[in-house]
Amino acid sequence: MRTTRGEFALLDETWSEVTPPAARRMLIAAAAAFSVRGYHATTTRDIAAQAGMSPAAVYIHYRSKEELLFQISRIGHATSLSVLTGVSEVDPTRRLAAAVRAFASWHAEYHTTARVVQYELSALTPEHLADVVELRRRIEAAVRGMVEAGVAAGAFDVPDVRGAALAVLSLCIDVARWYQPGGRRTPAEIGDLYADLVLRMVGADNG
């Protein structure tokens, strides 16, 4: 994951699918505010002000504040799933390492989005939550599948596959909580560190 920012600091390829531009600016403003203060502490006036519009402008593009959250959560989950499963390696050890490197560094680089994704699920309506939970199920299955592939190939030594997969996922997700830009490690360094630690956890021969 490399960040290719344009002229505008808040421009973020995560939201490129969102149109029109005013709706995208609103989403980016909402994601930033939800990430810092949390969904419930953020007012629709905050979001509109950060997007440079009036409070009523929110409701031109979105039905409610919760729908803003849902769009952020849905797109964020879909993006993180594609980051995790988009690795090209086929060797189980290299594949798990690459996936963890990408997934962990995504949670650092895009910690703003990732925090909304990971910590605001309970603010979604039951219908919207169901959509997102399905994406989360696929994320869990992808991690578990990579661990199982290594075990099946005899490359990993794991007494509890489900437990190891849980820990790997948990470790990567929690990066979003503690990471802060300008800290000791870059997102890429975190990815490398975590890839190594995960290979140790699954008992892989780390070349």
Place this chain on the structure above:
Amino acid sequence: MRTTRGEFALLDETWSEVTPPAARRMLIAAAAAFSVRGYHATTTRDIAAQAGMSPAAVYIHYRSKEELLFQISRIGHATSLSVLTGVSEVDPTRRLAAAVRAFASWHAEYHTTARVVQYELSALTPEHLADVVELRRRIEAAVRGMVEAGVAAGAFDVPDVRGAALAVLSLCIDVARWYQPGGRRTPAEIGDLYADLVLRMVGADNG
């Protein structure tokens, strides 16, 4: 950590220092509500109702809603620090394993408190946050110290001590996010699983 519940399901040894009993009931009600809905989504009326009192009763015992949060956060941090450092083992490998087992299972067993501790820091006033951050610094130092002790004794193989300590702490803390009672694993089983995974991460000889 063993749970010794009395006649009342919400009774919790974590809050035994809080008096009078009405103030303790209020804290327990607040912790339960903050844990489920989050600080900002919880109203003082919710808390009072759960404690079986009128909305105004909150302010007999606490200056503000934020002071309720601070007391929960302060006591919760102090408890988790003592759980982490209270292990009696001296051998570095057994000591780290015991500390991780206790710390991870605490985050499961007391996930209600732990969620407030880990996810509501930003709702604290700057003064209260400073108190809590000092406790968090000591928790980090304790974990790092245990990893360093194993390296110094030649029992661990760790290329990046600070990074490994960060990952160990992060892994245990995130238990509070995903754990749910009645799930696949008990807190004790989570402690055992995590102790094993952590010894693998630090390259210890796991007997």
Place this chain on the structure above:
DNA sequence: CTCCATACTAAGCGGTTGCTTAGGTCTAAG
């Protein structure tokens, strides 16, 4: 030009929030 759809704002509505005030009830000491 008119017509019309899109994108936006000013103003404000009903409801909820954290917290306060004024007063009531209980227990125990004098």
Place this chain on the structure above:
DNA sequence: CTTAGACCTAAGCAACCGCTTAGTATGGAG
């Protein structure tokens, strides 16, 4: 009985919330 003080409630206040309504500005089609 009187008094003091701890504990609690009923009622409500000012501020703020998500969201709506009514109306304005803009730009392209006919």
